[in-house]
Amino acid sequence: xxxxLVAVAIFLACLGLIFSEKLNRTIAAxxxxxxxxxxxxxxxxxxxxxxxxxxxxxxLGLLLGMMVLVALLEPTGFFQYLAVWAARLSRGKPVxxxxxxGSVTTVLSMFLDNVTTVVLIxxxxxxxxxxxGVSALPYLMxxxxxxxxxxxxxxxxxxxxxxxxxxxxxxxxxxxxxxxxMVLIAxxxxxxxxxxxxxxxxxxxxxxxxxxxxxxxxxxxxxxxTTRRVLIVLGIALLALFIHxxxxxxxxxxxxxxxxxxxxxxxxxxxxxxxxxxWNVLVFFATLFIIVGGLEAAGALDGLVTLFGRAGSMxxxxxxxxxxxxxxxxxxxxxxxxxxxxxxxxxxxxxxxGMNTNPxxxxxxxGAGFGGNxxxxxxxxxxxxxxxxxxxxxxxxxxxxxxxxxxxxLVTCLIASIFYVVAYPLLLK
Amino acid sequence: MIKNCMKRNVISIPAxxxxxxxxxxxxxxxxxxxxxxxxxxxxxxxxDLQDILSLELPDIFKLLPDVDFVxxxxxxxxxxxxxxxxSQPIATLARQATxxxxxCGLLRAYALMLKHDLHDLPVVTDSxxxxxxxxxxxxxxxxxxxxxxxxx
Numbered sequence: 143x144x145x146x147l148v149a150v151a152i153f154l155a156c157l158g159l160i161f162s163e164k165l166n167r168t169i170a171a172x173x174x175x176x177x178x179x180x181x182x183x184x185x186x187x188x189x190x191x192x193x194x195x196x197x198x199x200x201x202l203g204l205l206l207g208m209m210v211l212v213a214l215l216e217p218t219g220f221f222q223y224l225a226v227w228a229a230r231l232s233r234g235k236p237v238x239x240x241x242x243x244g245s246v247t248t249v250l251s252m253f254l255d256n257v258t259t260v261v262l263i264x265x266x267x268x269x270x271x272x273x274x275g276v277s278a279l280p281y282l283m284x285x286x287x288x289x290x291x292x293x294x295x296x297x298x299x300x301x302x303x304x305x306x307x308x309x310x311x312x313x314x315x316x317x318x319x320x321x322x323x324m325v326l327i328a329x330x331x332x333x334x335x336x337x338x339x340x341x342x343x344x345x346x347x348x349x350x351x352x353x354x355x356x357x358x359x360x361x362x363x364x365x366x367x368t369t370r371r372v373l374i375v376l377g378i379a380l381l382a383l384f385i386h387x388x389x390x391x392x393x394x395x396x397x398x399x400x401x402x403x404x405x406x407x408x409x410x411x412x413x414x415x416x417x418x419x420x421w422n423v424l425v426f427f428a429t430l431f432i433i434v435g436g437l438e439a440a441g442a443l444d445g446l447v448t449l450f451g452r453a454g455s456m457x458x459x460x461x462x463x464x465x466x467x468x469x470x471x472x473x474x475x476x477x478x479x480x481x482x483x484x485x486x487x488x489x490x491x492x493x494x495x496g497m498n499t500n501p502x503x504x505x506x507x508x509g510a511g512f513g514g515n516x517x518x519x520x521x522x523x524x525x526x527x528x529x530x531x532x533x534x535x536x537x538x539x540x541x542x543x544x545x546x547x548x549x550x551x552l553v554t555c556l557i558a559s560i561f562y563v564v565a566y567p568l569l570l571k
Numbered sequence: 572m573i574k575n576c577m578k579r580n581v582i583s584i585p586a587x588x589x590x591x592x593x594x595x596x597x598x599x600x601x602x603x604x605x606x607x608x609x610x611x612x613x614x615x616x617x618x619d620l621q622d623i624l625s626l627e628l629p630d631i632f633k634l635l636p637d638v639d640f641v642x643x644x645x646x647x648x649x650x651x652x653x654x655x656x657x658s659q660p661i662a663t664l665a666r667q668a669t670x671x672x673x674x675c676g677l678l679r680a681y682a683l684m685l686k687h688d689l690h691d692l693p694v695v696t697d698s699x700x701x702x703x704x705x706x707x708x709x710x711x712x713x714x715x716x717x718x719x720x721x722x723x
Contacts, residue, residue, distance in 0.1 A: 219636065226640065265634040272629055275646025353645025361640035533630035 145185040149440035152177050153433055157484055161476045168426040175429035178436035188439040196435020197428050200308045200394040201301075205424060207397025208298060211379070212258050213418035214404055215372045219364040221262035224250070226357050229270045234351025236276060236344040237337060240284055243267060244333055247285040248292035251523075252299050253380065256289045260523040264530045273357075275349035277536045280340035282527040283543075284333070287550045290521050291332050294511030295325035297383070297393060301423070302482040302510040304393075309486055310503040314383040314393060320504055320569060324561040328512070328554040335553055339546045368408055375404040430483050443487050443494075458497065459566050462505040463559045469509025470555045474516025474548075482510050501562070501569040508558035515551035518543040573680045574673035576713035577694050577703035583608050584661055586615055591657040593664075594623055604691040606701055607665045613699040616665030619690065623664060626652040670695045673702065677717075681710050 182188020514521030
């Protein structure tokens with residue numbers, strides 16, 4: 143019994159520190175993992191070997207592989223190329239610019255990391271708006287909101303998806319059949335809502351639409367060869383992900399193989415590429431896995447199973463809808479990765495209690511993905527555009543986000559809930 | 572020593588003055604850097620041309636890897652700071668000043684200038700009162716003049 147109490151205490155203390163943002167989340171998880179293994183050795187429930195085994199290398203490998211590919215693509219100017227391409231195509235018409243920039247951001251963030259996409263697209267967006275003489279506000283908020291929304295659509299779109307599919311055994315194609323159709327509807331609704339909420343800003347005609355046509359698309363791309371090669375590798379990797387179930391290899395293997403292929407083809411200076419990899423994210427994930435592994439080894443999850451044995455009698459459809467809103471509500475205030483990691487053992491517990499957990503995993507994917515849109519600090523992409531907007535004449539404020547971003551979260555969560563109820567038989571599989 | 576090459580007639584501005592007044596002073600004297608002082612004439616900060624211009628050229632340009640592809644700056648060219656921005660006290664733009672005493676050696680002063688990316692280096696007394704300012708050219712020529720001619 144004592145080991146359960148110690149393990150739960152360490153787990154809750156870590157989550158508390160991460161949620162309160164009193165301590166950097168990577169440091170909190172790192173210290174927590176060390177304490178968990180230490181406690182495990184003292185109370186004899188967990189050791190180093192088990193801790194290493196608890197790390198889900200499928201998640202880490204997939205993230206690392208994609209991070210290397212993005213690191214190679216980042217300095218080529220490809221992201222600013224796409225933004226400028228969208229701007230030119232819009233001919234300076236605000237609504238068209240909104241749709242085009244929003245679409246570019248969404249498509250990129252479906253396959254690449256949301257934060258990287260926003261970090262690279264948002265400054266060019268502000269530049270375009272400054273040249274046009276319009277407020278960057280609608281475009282920046284649309285990019286954050288739509289990239290969070292689009293990230294729900296694919297296995298590689300957002301870290302919680304990787305985590306969940308690793309535990310639930312979802313493939314890349316499961317996302318395309320179970321999540322993508324709903325996200326398409328939610329995305330369209332989000333775009334229309336943004337268009338409506340910013341109707342005033344978007345009705346002001348730009349003072350200088352012609353200057354946009356003078357942006358030199360050719361000059362935005364610094365390194366054509368690298369861009370082409372990384373995109374070819376990325377394309378093949380995506381094709382391989384479509385058939386990874388059939389190939390009987392993990393998504394992590396595909397991502398790492400793609401990274402290896404790109405590295406051997408481009409032979410960059412490794413230091414500069416590896417520096418761009420977000421090691422703190424990888425360490426955070428690895429150490430959180432060790433903490434959750436300790437929780438499991440201590441038998442804390444058995445307690446959850448008995449606790450949730452009763453919840454099993456609740457209507458599973460209703461339970462899933464409640465889960466979507468609960469997860470979305472928490473993810474709006476804190477990062478969705480710790481929320482996901484905290485809920486994974488809960489859902490596993492429900493599975494052990496005899497519930498079909500497949501729909502619940504999808505509820506977790508939807509809630510964690512859309513919840514980030516709720517507040518200015520709901521997702522890292524939101525924080526990034528907010529910080530960047532402070533360098534413009536129209537900074538994004540928390541109040542503004544509550545009026546223009548929160549409705550987007552509510553509408554997308556509503557669509558996810560309706561989809562969950564209507565498509566429940568599909569989600570069971 | 573720096574006191575032998577610095578300019579003693581320093582154009583400075585009180586911390587309570589507005590950004591508009593600072594801009595006027597910079598234009599009138601055609602200078603690139605403006606020391607900011609308190610009521611007693613002690614140095615409290617420094618503002619340079621670039622800080623004032625940041626009101627007009629958005630900060631975002633620092634974040635872009637390049638702007639070569641922008642052939643026409645469009646509305647950026649004609650954006651002017653608002654009246655409200657210009658009526659802010661200059662202290663809001665001022666940075667912490669790096670200064671040296673009158674007895675500072677020439678090369679130390681020059682090295683500080685390079686490290687802190689300054690065009691002018693304020694010189695203060697022990698009590699912090701601004702007594703002079705030396706530009707890169709003032710310092711550089713003072714150093715070069717010490718090079719001995721081999722003929723002599």
